Amino acid sequence: MMHGQRIHDHAATPVAVLDDAAVRHNVQVMAEWCARHGVELAPHGKTTMAPELFRRQLAAGATAITAATPTQVRVMRAHGVxxxxxxxxxxxxxxxxxxxxxxxxxxxxxxxxxxxxxxxxxxxxxxxxxxxxxxxxxxxxxxxxxxxxxxxxxxxxxxxxxxxxxxxxxxxxxxxxxxxxxxxxxxxxxxxxxxxxxxxxxxxxxxxxxxxxxxxxxxxxxxxxxxxxxxxxxxxxxxxxxxxxxxGCYITHDHGLYHGNSPLDDPAVAPRLRPALTVWGTVLSRPEPDRAYLDVGRRDVSFDQGLPVPLRRLPASDPHARAHELDGATVTALNDQHAYLSLPPGTALDVGDRVEVGISHPCTTFDKWRQLPLLDDAGIVLDVIDTHFG
Ligand SMILES: Cc1ncc(COP(=O)(O)O)c(C=O)c1O
Missing domain, CATH: 3.20.20.10 (Alanine racemase)
Known part of the structure; x- marks a missing residue:
């Protein structure tokens, strides 16, 4: 579908995306950590239910994939685990x-x-x-x-x-x-x-x-x-x-619960896990100076272990610019299809701008998406992976 294309030139929002380099990094970091400590890793597959990611985990040395339900076992078996x-x-x-x-x-x-x-x-x-x-x-x-x-x-x-x-x-x-x-x-x-x-x-x-x-x-x-x-x-x-x-969650890590509580996300630890799963939305409305509303809601992003975290803005006026930090913005609430953003005074953010949010708890974002593009640093789609939730 979008292979080789820049995600923002082709994908409507909301859209969940994976940072390919960060996923590879996390798979490698955890595999090496386990090898160094003499333990095996059977990553919990329920996090992603993505056979392509199982393959990467197994190739890095995982000795099994973990399932939570018989349906997940069947999916794993059907994909050769x-x-x-x-x-x-x-x-x-x-x-x-x-x-x-x-x-x-x-x-x-x-x-x-x-x-x-x-x-x-x-x-x-x-x-x-x-x-x-x-x-x-x-x-x-x-x-x-x-x-x-x-x-x-x-x-x-x-x-x-x-x-x-x-x-x-x-x-x-x-x-x-x-x-x-x-x-x-x-x-x-x-x-x-x-x-x-x-x-x-x-x-x-x-x-x-x-x-x-x-x-x-x-x-x-x-x-x-x-x-x-x-x-x-x-x-x-x-x-x-x-x-x-x-x-399981280590594979994408996050900007919330695991960022705050992982043994491998501590400034004193190197290498650290990197957040790899984010969701892009578009500003639908900017009705008050300190308020904006995105087209990202409970249908699109986890909300069970903390709300999403606004990260970057891509202005509608210059969609080929590189996204830049959106400092001080917070998500205060989610509806089915909307995120409520609270903004510091003077924040530049316009209707039609795209906003990237980090997530807290990857499992419950993955299960909202049947497909997720893997992006390079420039936002080019390297591959699209399928998820298999029942
Ligand atoms: C039994 C069991 N093992 C392993 C895990 C994976 O833990 P985490 O989601 O923190 O990666 C879970 C997650 O819920 C679990 O229920």
């Missing part, structure tokens, strides 16, 4: 049967999912029956009042016993998501995350005693992966454990 971690309990019998058949028919396909109940083990055992498939599972540890995952040692023991008595379900390790424990890097949050990870480590040690080969410990989104490494990846005898991170 050979190793999938489903970071949830697979409880739908038909979907479990489909996975079992995939496992039985393709010797190069590996799949691991989570269990936190006897019922969950039973679904897998029944789905695998007669297929020859064996389901590898991770025992999920949760926290009281949190999300999924066993709460107590007794629950863990029950699930382990159920798996042990099922010949086609094999516990290979433990898993959890520290991102449900805290949502920022305040001292109290870091303490709570560390405490949770220590419990996961200790469960991993116990489960590992019965696992043939290295025990798998999987945790880690994009906010606390440094703590995951500290708590889970150190102090094992060689070859005794495989720590698998599942960070």
């Amino acid at each position: 050979g190793s999938i971690q489903m970071a949830a309990q697979l409880v739908q019998p038909r979907e479990a049967r489909w996975v079992a058949e995939q496992l039985a028919s393709a010797s190069d396909f590996t799949f691991v999912s989570w269990v936190d109940s006897v019922a969950g083990v039973d679904v897998l055992a029944q789905a695998a029956a007669g297929t020859g498939a064996v389901f590898d599972v991770l025992l999920e540890l949760g926290i009281p009042g949190g999300r999924t995952g066993c709460r107590t040692d007794e629950q863990c023991a029950e699930v382990l016993a159920a798996a042990r008595s099922a010949s086609n379900v094999r516990v290979v390790g433990v898993a959890g998501y520290e991102g449900t424990v805290a949502g920022d890097r305040s001292a109290a949050s870091l303490d709570a995350v560390r405490a949770y990870l220590r419990r996961l480590r200790s469960l991993g040690e116990r489960v590992g005693a019965d696992v043939d080969g290295p025990v798998v410990l999987s945790a880690g989104g994009s906010m606390f992966f440094d703590l995951v490494v500290d708590e889970l990846a150190t102090g094992w005898p060689p070859g005794a454990a495989r720590v698998v991170l599942r960070s």
Whole structure:
């Protein structure tokens, strides 16, 4: 479609765009960080649901792609992903049967999912029956009042016993998501995350005693992966454990939540992740001196973890100029199709100007777009990627 063209000469707004160099940089930075710390990366694919980006992550050394739902598993499989971690309990019998058949028919396909109940083990055992498939599972540890995952040692023991008595379900390790424990890097949050990870480590040690080969410990989104490494990846005898991170948002990073809370977005850290996903809109109206309204709304941009951040202006009067900073502007509210901009006195911004906004939380911007252009530094479209949300 727009390959080789300048985005602003051809695309109407609103339009979400990816900075190709920043995406490549982030994929590389995270891959190198994981290699340096001796951990694997199974990036959470739900962030982008973009097979082209999965390919880049796998080419950089990711050992699997993580899925949240059976539909995501099917999309990944259809696009040739050979190793999938489903970071949830697979409880739908038909979907479990489909996975079992995939496992039985393709010797190069590996799949691991989570269990936190006897019922969950039973679904897998029944789905695998007669297929020859064996389901590898991770025992999920949760926290009281949190999300999924066993709460107590007794629950863990029950699930382990159920798996042990099922010949086609094999516990290979433990898993959890520290991102449900805290949502920022305040001292109290870091303490709570560390405490949770220590419990996961200790469960991993116990489960590992019965696992043939290295025990798998999987945790880690994009906010606390440094703590995951500290708590889970150190102090094992060689070859005794495989720590698998599942960070997803790192691939585009952002101008909001992750910018403020990533271990790899600190002035003291190099190289840092770079924000790679933005949305361009057009000024629809400028009815008051300190107000402007863009054609970017909840249909177009994340709003679940903070509002978008105005970044740059491209004047309608000179569309071939380079965009320049839009200092001091903030988005104060979003409607379905509008962003409310508050502007410092004297801001030059006219009806018809284009404005680029940064986002907070990439997952919920990606899912609003079926296609996203990858741009070079000059705004030329290098490629267009497809997303596959259900
Ligand atoms: C279970 C699980 N693992 C990993 C992730 C990825 O974390 P992040 O979105 O911070 O990259 C998520 C995100 O919600 C998750 O739910």
